[in-house]
Amino acid sequence: MSPPPAVESQVQALTDLYNSIQNARHYPRDLLKATVLPNPLPLTPPSLSLYSQQLKDIAHTLRSDAVQAALRAAQESQKADGQNIMNNVRRENRKRRRPASPESPQPYTVTERQSSSLFPVTKDDLTCLKSSELVEYIRQFNKEHSSCKLGIxxxxxxxxxxxxxxxxxxxxxxxxxxxxxxxxxxxxxxALLVESVTTFGPRERKLPHSQSEYSVYRMLSQEFGRMIHSDPQVGFQKFITLLCSYENMFTMRCDKCQRVLCVEGHVAAVERVWNESNGQWEPRHISC
Known part of the structure; x- marks a missing residue:
């Protein structure tokens, strides 16, 4: 078998020397300092003696004719054509890496705008009540309801x-x-629109611009304000239907936890959520 070419043997010699030096980086730090002293102290532990012998072998290999010839050849090659040689190979690879290609633009898809209203949208919605029809509507409403009354x-x-x-x-x-x-x-x-609602206890003597002394009615006023904010153009009749759903506010169970009073605060279910299946307002605690 013919011996390897001179260049391959030089590369192999330098590679072996490089691997030996890399392994020497893991040697004890005190050993590396002791080797540079003119008269180092004797190393009694066997492991340190082994490391010392390996360092001597690396120094002997570095001074050998084969390694010195390979180093001179590498230096001459770098001087002849060393423009594309860089020490930081990892940095070079990072520069040459192509950036990720951006995704192709997708066509615009028209989506149906979702309504934020908390009120139901039905096909048989009544037309908006006019101001001239309010008095007649109040009379008819009071005839049809015994427990609920409406007035100016x-x-x-x-x-x-x-x-x-x-x-x-x-x-x-x-x-x-x-x-x-x-x-x-x-x-x-x-067309009549509901701007605000303030609720009180049935026996409280309060003016419309004041607030109730009971937290449950203050929470109920805030709940009505949230629903009006979700749909400021809600029909007047639809809002009155919502008010009628509070007829059994202190006896109806929450649709989620099935309790009359919530665990925290012991407050009745002042929130109402529309159920599409049965077409009714379902009670729910705010915490649920």
Whole structure:
């Protein structure tokens, strides 16, 4: 078998020397310091003696004719053509790496805008109630409901029955709650819209602009404000239907936890969620 070419033998000699030096990096630090002293102390442990012998072998290999010839050949080769030689190979590879190609733009897909309203959307929604129809609507509503009553609230005993803009309505559920509704209408379509609702206990003597002394009615007022904010254009009749669902507020069980009062705070289910399956408002605690 013919001997390997001179270049391959030189590369192999330098590779072996490089591996030996890399292994010497793991030797004890005190041993490496002791070897540079002119008269090092004798090393008694066998392991240190082994490391010392290996260092002597590396030094002997470095001074050998084969390694010295390989180093001179490498130096001459670098001087002849060393433009593309870099010490940091990892950095070079990182520079040459191509950046990831961006994804192709996707076509725009038109999605149906989802409504944020908490009120149901049904096909048989009633038309918006006009301001001129409010008095007749109140009369008809009071005839059809025995426990719920609706009327126009006036701060003074005035005989004027005209609907003001805005107007304050008084909605009551016997032994459950009293709610004051602020309604208004625009001059263009005259459709009544609910602006705010404030609830009180059935025996509280409070003005519409004040607040209840009981936390359950204050939470209920906040819940009505949240629902109005979700759909400011909700129909007046639909909102009255929501109010009627509180007729059994202190006896109905929560749709989630099946409790009348919640575990935290012991408050009734003041939230209402529309159930599409049965077409009714379901009670729910705010914490549920």
């Amino acid at each position: 609230w006036q701060g003074t005993r005035s005989s004027n029955k005209d609907v003001k803009n805005p107007a304050t309505l008084r909605f009551t559920i016997k032994d459950v709650l009293t709610a004051y509704l602020t309604v208004s209408y625009t001059t263009s379509d005259l």
